[in-house]
Every structure is written in C-alpha cells, then in structure tokens.
Amino acid sequence: MVAPRDARRSPVDDAASVTVHDVAREAGVSQSAVSRAFTPGSSLVADKRERILAAAAKLGYRPNPLARSLIRGRSGIVGVGVANLANPFFVATLQLLSDRLDQNGLRLMLFPAQGEPSIQDVLHYRIDALVLLSVSLSSLLAGECRRAGVPIILYNRTTDQDDASCVVGDNAHGARAVAAHLLGGGHRRLAFLSGSPDASTNIEREAGFTAYLAEQGLPPPLRECGHFAFDAAMAATRRLLLRPDRPDAIFCANDTMALAAITVARHEFGIDVGRDLSIVGYDDVPMAAWPSFALTTYSQPAAQMVDETVRLIHALRESPSNHEAVVCPGKLVVRGSSRPVA
Amino acid sequence: MVAPRDARRSPVDDAASVTVHDVAREAGVSQSAVSRAFTPGSSLVADKRERILAAAAKLGYRPNPLARSLIRGRSGIVGVGVANLANPFFVATLQLLSDRLDQNGLRLMLFPAQGEPSIQDVLHYRIDALVLLSVSLSSLLAGECRRAGVPIILYNRTTDQDDASCVVGDNAHGARAVAAHLLGGGHRRLAFLSGSPDASTNIEREAGFTAYLAEQGLPPPLRECGHFAFDAAMAATRRLLLRPDRPDAIFCANDTMALAAITVARHEFGIDVGRDLSIVGYDDVPMAAWPSFALTTYSQPAAQMVDETVRLIHALRESPSNHEAVVCPGKLVVRGSSRPVA
Numbered sequence: 001m002v003a004p005r006d007a008r009r010s011p012v013d014d015a016a017s018v019t020v021h022d023v024a025r026e027a028g029v030s031q032s033a034v035s036r037a038f039t040p041g042s043s044l045v046a047d048k049r050e051r052i053l054a055a056a057a058k059l060g061y062r063p064n065p066l067a068r069s070l071i072r073g074r075s076g077i078v079g080v081g082v083a084n085l086a087n088p089f090f091v092a093t094l095q096l097l098s099d100r101l102d103q104n105g106l107r108l109m110l111f112p113a114q115g116e117p118s119i120q121d122v123l124h125y126r127i128d129a130l131v132l133l134s135v136s137l138s139s140l141l142a143g144e145c146r147r148a149g150v151p152i153i154l155y156n157r158t159t160d161q162d163d164a165s166c167v168v169g170d171n172a173h174g175a176r177a178v179a180a181h182l183l184g185g186g187h188r189r190l191a192f193l194s195g196s197p198d199a200s201t202n203i204e205r206e207a208g209f210t211a212y213l214a215e216q217g218l219p220p221p222l223r224e225c226g227h228f229a230f231d232a233a234m235a236a237t238r239r240l241l242l243r244p245d246r247p248d249a250i251f252c253a254n255d256t257m258a259l260a261a262i263t264v265a266r267h268e269f270g271i272d273v274g275r276d277l278s279i280v281g282y283d284d285v286p287m288a289a290w291p292s293f294a295l296t297t298y299s300q301p302a303a304q305m306v307d308e309t310v311r312l313i314h315a316l317r318e319s320p321s322n323h324e325a326v327v328c329p330g331k332l333v334v335r336g337s338s339r340p341v342a
Numbered sequence: 343m344v345a346p347r348d349a350r351r352s353p354v355d356d357a358a359s360v361t362v363h364d365v366a367r368e369a370g371v372s373q374s375a376v377s378r379a380f381t382p383g384s385s386l387v388a389d390k391r392e393r394i395l396a397a398a399a400k401l402g403y404r405p406n407p408l409a410r411s412l413i414r415g416r417s418g419i420v421g422v423g424v425a426n427l428a429n430p431f432f433v434a435t436l437q438l439l440s441d442r443l444d445q446n447g448l449r450l451m452l453f454p455a456q457g458e459p460s461i462q463d464v465l466h467y468r469i470d471a472l473v474l475l476s477v478s479l480s481s482l483l484a485g486e487c488r489r490a491g492v493p494i495i496l497y498n499r500t501t502d503q504d505d506a507s508c509v510v511g512d513n514a515h516g517a518r519a520v521a522a523h524l525l526g527g528g529h530r531r532l533a534f535l536s537g538s539p540d541a542s543t544n545i546e547r548e549a550g551f552t553a554y555l556a557e558q559g560l561p562p563p564l565r566e567c568g569h570f571a572f573d574a575a576m577a578a579t580r581r582l583l584l585r586p587d588r589p590d591a592i593f594c595a596n597d598t599m600a601l602a603a604i605t606v607a608r609h610e611f612g613i614d615v616g617r618d619l620s621i622v623g624y625d626d627v628p629m630a631a632w633p634s635f636a637l638t639t640y641s642q643p644a645a646q647m648v649d650e651t652v653r654l655i656h657a658l659r660e661s662p663s664n665h666e667a668v669v670c671p672g673k674l675v676v677r678g679s680s681r682p683v684a
Contacts, residue, residue, distance in 0.1 A: 037462065038462050038465060038466060053461065053486065057486075057489045057490075077451075077467075080452075085433050085434075085436065085437045086628070091427050091433050092427075094427065094452075095427045095454075098452050098453070098454045099454045101454075102453070102454040107451055107463065107467065108451065108452045109419075109449055109450065109451050109452075110422075110436075110440050110450045110451075110452050111440070111444070112437075112440045112441045112443075112444040119395065120379065120380050121449065123380060124380060125419075125449065144395065144399075147399045148399075230628070259632075262634075263632055263633055263634055266634075267633040267634070286428070286572070287629075290601075290605055291605055291609040292604075292605055292608075292609070292634050292635070293634070
C-alpha cells in the first residue's frame with residue numbers, strides 16, 4: 001500500500017532549497033554548530049541551540065537523514081525484541097537499556113512480542129544492531145542479518161549458532177546455590193517448577209539444580225511446567241501440592257512463577273510458606289522484596305547485563321564477526337519464603 | 343562526533359550498482375514484488391519472499407530508505423515517551439501499543455524515562471507522530487513539533503495547550519464511583535493518597551472524589567502524597583495510619599500505591615484490610631486480581647485507549663491540526679480490599 005504523499009515539505013525539497021550553510025548564516029553560527037543542533041546527543045549551549053532551531057524553522061530547513069547516515073555509516077537505531085513484558089525482569093531491563101542507549105546517542109526501536117523482527121524492518125530502517133530479550137533466534141534471521149552485516153545480541157538466552165553474541169546470567173551457578181540453600185534447610189523432597197522447556201535459561205537452571213542434587217546422592221526433583229507465566233504456574237503448583245508425595249521445597253525458574261506458587265500454597269492450601277514449604281525464585285524482581293511475598297531468589301544483575309550489552313553493541317559495530325558470550329554472576333538473596341539453613 | 347565510516351556498503355553504492363529491476367530479474371518476479379519484500383507489513387507468499395531475499399543478498403541489494411520515505415512521505419516511525427515503567431498499567435499499554443502499531447505497519451521508537459524526546463530526535467528520524475505516556479508536554483516541544491508538522495498525542499494526560507490531542511480515562515466519573523462505593527460501605531473518615539500533584543490524572547481524580555463528598559455534606563478527605571510510587575506510598579500510608587483521626591478508607595490515585603497501602607496496613611499495623619480499613623486503587627493492573635491483594639479498583643480500559651491512540655495517529659497524519667480529546671470510560675471492579683456496600 002502506498003500512502004498518498006502528504007503536504008509537508010519533502011527532504012529533497014528542503015535539501016534543494018535550504019542548506020546547513022543558509023541556517024548557519026541566518027543564526028550567525030558555524031555550520032558545525034548547526035549540524036550539532038540536529039544531532040541527538042551532541043552538546044551545545046541552550047541559547048545557541050534555540051537560535052539555530054529558530055533560524056531553521058524560519059527558513060523551513062530540515063536535516064537529511066540519508067546524508068547523515070552516509071557520513072556516519074549508521075542509523076543509530078538499535079532494534080529490540082522482547083518476548084514477555086509480563087515479567088518485571090524484562091521491564092527493568094528495557095528501562096535500563098533505553099536509558100543506556102540514550103546516553104550513548106543511540107535510539108531504541110521496539111519490536112512486538114509475537115516474535116523476532118523481520119529482515120525487512122532491519123534493512124528498511126538500517127538498524128545498527130539487534131538485541132533480543134528472551135527471544136529465541138531463528139537460523140533464518142541469523143543468516144539474513146549476517147549477510148546484511150547487522151550484529152545480533154541475545155540477552156538472557158544462549159544460542160548454538162555462530163552468528164550471535166549473548167549476555168546471560170550464571171544459570172548453572174545460580175541453580176546450584178539454590179539447591180545448596182534448600183538442602184541446608186533440611187529439605188529432601190524437592191521440586192522444580194520449569195519455564196518454557198526449550199529456553200536455554202530454563203535448561204541450564206534445571207540442569208544445574210539436578211546435577212547438584214545428584215552429587216549429594218539425591219534423585220532428580222519432581223517436575224511441573226509453568227511456562228514462566230503466573231497463571232500457568234498457579235496450575236502447576238496445584239498439581240505439585242495435590243501429589244501424595246507432596247514436595248517440601250519448590251525451586252521456580254523465575255520469580256513470576258514463584259509469586260504464583262506462594263499465592264496458591266498460602267491462599268488455596270493454607271500452607272505456612274517458609275516453614276512447611278520453601279519456595280525460591282530466580283531474578284529478584286522488585287515484588288520479591290515486598291513483605292507480602294518476602295521471596296528468596298537468585299538475583300540477576302540486570303544493570304551489569306545491560307552495560308555488557310551496550311559494550312557489545314559498540315564492539316560489534318567495529319568488528320561484526322568478533323562474537324562473545326558474556327556471563328554475569330548474580331547472588332542468592334535469602335528472605336522469608338524459604339527455611340533458613342540450619 | 344563523527345564516527346568513522348564503516349566497511350559496509352553504503353546505500354548510495356547499492357543504489358548506484360544494484361536496482362530493484364536487477365533483483366526482480368534475478369528472482370524472476372515483478373518489481374512490485376521486490377518492493378513488497380522490503381516493505382514492513384506487506385503481504386507476499388513465503389517462498390517468493392525467500393527467493394527475492396536470496397537474489398537481493400546475492401546481488402548485494404539493499405533498499406534505499408530515503409527513496410521510500412519520498413514515495414510514502416513518512417518514516418513510519420512513532421516516537422513513544424514513557425515516564426514510569428514501574429507502573430504495570432504503562433507496561434501493559436506499551437505492549438498493546440507495540441502490537442497495534444505493528445499491525446498498522448508502524449514502528450515504535452522508545453524514548454527514555456527522564457523526559458520528553460528532543461526536537462533533534464524528532465527531526466533526525468523524521469518521526470511521524472509522538473505519543474507521550476504520562477509525560478507532561480513542555481510548551482517548547484509542543485511549539486517545535488507544531489512548526490515541524492509532527493502531531494503529539496498525550497496518553498493518560500490532558501493539556502491546556504492547543505498543540506496536542508489526548509486520550510484519557512474518565513477520571514471524574516471514576517473518582518465519583520469510588521467515593522459512592524466507599525460511602526455505601528459506611529465509611530465517613532476518608533483519605534486520598536495522591537500521585538504527583540501536578541499530573542492532570544491526579545488533579546481530576548482528587549477533584550471528582552472531593553466533589554462527591556461535598557455533595558453528600560462531607561468534608562474534604564485527609565490527604566497524603568505518594569507520588570504514584572510504591573516506596574513513597576508506603577511512607578504516606580504510615581503517616582495516615584499514625585494520625586489520631588486515622589481514616590477508615592483510603593482512595594489511592596493508582597494501583598501501585600494501593601498495593602503499597604495494603605502492604606503497610608496489613609504487615610506493619612496488623613489491620614484487617616477490607617473490614618477495618620477499605621483501600622481502593624485506580625487502573626486495575628494484573629496484580630490487583632491476585633488473591634494476596636484482591637484490590638477493589640477503577641479499571642482503565644488500556645486496550646480501548648490504545649485503539650483510540652492509533653486511530654488518532656492516522657487521523658492526525660491526514661489532518662495535523664484537527665486535535666481531539668478522547669475520553670474512554672472505565673468501570674469499578676469490587677474485590678475484597680473494600681467493605682461491601684450495605
């Protein structure tokens with residue numbers, strides 16, 4: 001569908017009729033100052049900026065994005081795909097990422113939750129880099145982006161493919177720390193409430209948890225799937241707590257599911273959480289600290305993970321093929337939802 | 343700062359060396375099909391699209407965004423500013439907006455929380471329209487956008503200025519419904535926990551609440567400020583509950599503050615919320631329905647408000663000066679945090 005051309009001046013009209021030189025003369029400043037006035041993140045004293053924008057408005061000047069893109073070789077746009085904004089960990093990440101990109105003079109283009117961005121969008125907007133927050137990367141998009149020279153960074157996901165870098169928490173260490181904490185509290189009938197079974201985070205957390213139990217001579221945990229979501233986790237918790245061999249401790253693969261597990265245990269089964277049943281999450285979202293939940297959880301360092309992501313964006317723009325896998329360690333935060341270590 | 347030009351092919355190189363015609367011939371399709379393959383939101387059967395992208399990759403073709411912008415007269419980018427992603431109502435709104443814009447072939451550029459976008463960004467990326475979620479609009483940006491022909495839509499905020507359209511909930515009706523519900527439950531010592539004092543939503547909610555009380559012959563409510571934030575609302579609730587004339591009902595100007603009020607009343611003061619103290623919020627965020635809170639609240643229709651926002655974007659692109667103020671009615675949702683009406 002081609003929309004009717006609107007009545008505003010087109011960039012070619014502008015470029016043909018009014019130049020940076022004209023605006024600089026009108027405002028009584030250098031051409032470089034005019035350029036800075038239209039460049040996101042550039043410094044310029046406020047009254048000079050106002051004078052330049054007033055002159056530009058008077059003359060009808062608008063900058064030409066293609067010319068800038070040619071000079072800089074880049075659009076300054078980072079595409080971000082987010083699978084699940086229902087998880088506060090990714091909301092916090094998005095907020096941090098938005099701020100950090102802004103501080104670096106970059107702009108964030110948000111793609112909807114249904115899946116990864118299309119290669120059409122990546123090419124059309126000349127996106128500099130793609131960041132996928134818990135979105136699995138298809139081999140199709142990975143190959144298309146490699147051919148187009150657009151780096152991809154997976155956040156909170158690893159990949160088998162060579163075409164992407166990734167920034168993740170230390171899931172194996174985190175899951176082992178949770179297992180040690182629960183065994184130290186005297187628990188022996190353990191359960192794992194899993195997220196989406198094929199997510200790398202889920203696979204690594206379950207493997208680390210199960211491996212630690214095996215090293216201590218214990219069988220694998222009971223297991224139900226909550227798909228990283230509140231409602232599915234409520235249903236999964238009911239199935240676990242209705243078993244004749246009811247577990248006395250549940251490790252949930254994220255905090256959203258742990259909050260659901262506490263809700264079901266307390267309000268539907270009347271269980272004293274933290275004494276008769278320990279529940280532990282993963283992420284340390286803001287709600288975990290609320291007294292209504294007091295959730296023991298393994299804290300993922302979102303700020304550090306975002307800093308590493310932005311560092312990688314810069315590094316990959318210089319050397320697109322130098323892929324990295326960055327692992328950011330977290331720490332166990334013990335609150336009231338789990339029995340203290342004896 | 344001018345970044346070094348990178349090693350990738352520039353759009354001018356591409357445009358000079360490889361055209362849509364070349365790609366169409368290589369793939370054995372029409373030029374229109376090639377164009378659709380690179381246009382976000384266009385339909386094309388999958389295998390034809392793959393053939394075209396393979397041909398484009400082989401020849402090194404990349405579309406020219408300026409040419410497209412000239413044909414369409416627009417970038418297809420909608421700038422979105424969000425003040426507060428700690429409030430789940432705006433997270434839900436952002437997710438809905440991202441999906442709806444995508445369905446309309448538009449892209450969402452997210453601006454950081456510290457404030458409104460700069461006019462440099464608006465001009466540099468040729469942004470089609472600006473949507474500000476609970477961000478107050480400065481007269482400076484309003485004027486600059488008017489001169490540049492870029493429409494502004496305020497979401498959940500009104501403005502005195504003539505330069506912007508807005509989409510809001512029916513705050514006056516909502517606040518009156520809450521007041522009627524609390525009086526019907528037998529409460530007479532009422533308090534208002536306010537958000538940011540200068541936000542139009544806060545002003546309208548307080549005015550509607552106070553006006554209804556006056557009509558019933560009651561004095562204005564007690565008042566503390568929680569700035570729409572969880573921690574500030576905890577402190578404000580403590581101040582209210584330590585008063586000798588402690589209120590028996592608190593209307594909070596958003597749900598985040600109401601969840602904080604429930605937490606303080608229950609965990610710090612041992613109060614039976616819903617019997618000895620009624621707490622009512624505003625928004626109906628997902629957590630309001632959790633059994634741990636069971637929050638009575640006035641539900642804002644985020645999906646309808648987002649639909650109206652997208653409709654306004656289209657309308658304003660056709661007629662930039664036809665400003666509208668759209669009011670979307672909500673409804674009271676009664677749960678356990680308030681005493682039932684006798």
